[in-house]
Amino acid sequence: MNIAEKFQSDKCxxxxxxxxxxxxxxxxxxxAQVQQLLQFQPDFITCTYGAGGSTQDRTLDLISEVKSxxxxxxxxxxxxxxxxxxxxxxxxxxxxxxxxxxxVALRGDAPKGATKxxxxxxxxxxxxxxxxxxxxxxxxxxxxxxxxxxxHREAVSRxxxxxxxxxxxxxxxxxxxxxxxxxxxxxxxxxxxCQARGITIPIVPGILPTSSLxxxxxxxxxxxxxxxxxxxxxxxxxxxxxxEYSVGIDFAVTQVQQLQSQGVAGLHFYVLNQSKATMSxxxxxxxxRVEV
Numbered sequence: 001m002n003i004a005e006k007f008q009s010d011k012c013x014x015x016x017x018x019x020x021x022x023x024x025x026x027x028x029x030x031x032a033q034v035q036q037l038l039q040f041q042p043d044f045i046t047c048t049y050g051a052g053g054s055t056q057d058r059t060l061d062l063i064s065e066v067k068s069x070x071x072x073x074x075x076x077x078x079x080x081x082x083x084x085x086x087x088x089x090x091x092x093x094x095x096x097x098x099x100x101x102x103x104v105a106l107r108g109d110a111p112k113g114a115t116k117x118x119x120x121x122x123x124x125x126x127x128x129x130x131x132x133x134x135x136x137x138x139x140x141x142x143x144x145x146x147x148x149x150x151x152h153r154e155a156v157s158r159x160x161x162x163x164x165x166x167x168x169x170x171x172x173x174x175x176x177x178x179x180x181x182x183x184x185x186x187x188x189x190x191x192x193x194c195q196a197r198g199i200t201i202p203i204v205p206g207i208l209p210t211s212s213l214x215x216x217x218x219x220x221x222x223x224x225x226x227x228x229x230x231x232x233x234x235x236x237x238x239x240x241x242x243x244e245y246s247v248g249i250d251f252a253v254t255q256v257q258q259l260q261s262q263g264v265a266g267l268h269f270y271v272l273n274q275s276k277a278t279m280s281x282x283x284x285x286x287x288x289r290v291e292v
Contacts, residue, residue: 016269063076
């Protein structure tokens with residue numbers, strides 16, 4: 001069963017997102033973390049890469065090794081940054097040779113030192129063009145695209161952002177995975193707006209279980225997510241890492257419970273290569289563990 005087919009059942013699909021470490025020691029640690037996470041029987045695992053494609057080859061090596069070691073479906077991120085159309089074709093060819101199951105098709109953020117995305121000569125300008133390429137020439141891949149419950153930071157308007165998402169869906173996307181968010185009302189509103197535009201493919205909320213006040217502030221600044229005052233105030237009540245961790249986990253558990261009560265298609269956890277927080281949330285939610 002490929003990744004797209006997993007969304008055709010009534011099961012809430014579980015997935016994780018990894019980031020390729022910079023060192024071989026970090027990679028070994030990541031494999032150990034993945035083995036722990038597999039106790040909760042995820043349906044697939046994705047792997048991103050650094051700005052400007054700085055770890056693209058390491059991503060392909062890592063995610064194909066995850067599939068080989070653990071026999072779990074995997075998807076590789078792929079962006080337009082710094083790539084010609086031929087470069088994209090080459091990556092897709094190599095991903096196919098390594099039996100990668102899916103592609104997370106993204107335009108990509110501006111590389112370090114740049115203020116905005118610039119189209120590479122001979123490359124694409126929009127993610128929907130990449131989705132169309134995959135649909136036309138590499139249709140064996142399941143294709144996931146990004147959605148933004150709080151609107152993409154570079155979008156000229158909410159309407160324009162949703163129109164762009166519709167183009168990606170129309171080009172052949174199989175499912176939408178959202179940017180992380182902390183207010184479920186934003187997600188539900190986003191789903192309603194998608195439905196109004198005729199978007200009917202699964203929409204999977206992206207979840208980040210926060211483990212510290214510093215972490216949540218840094219990540220929210222990077223991606224533009226709004227931080228609930230209640231979460232920040234509660235975390236700041238004690239200058240204690242264990243307290244901050246427990247508050248973050250409790251918040252994530254409540255957030256996921258509310259999402260599940262509305263029948264979301266899946267849950268996509270931004271693991272950040274630290275399995276403890278995600279495992280704590282899944283345990284609190286009652287996910288059963290199996291020996292791996």
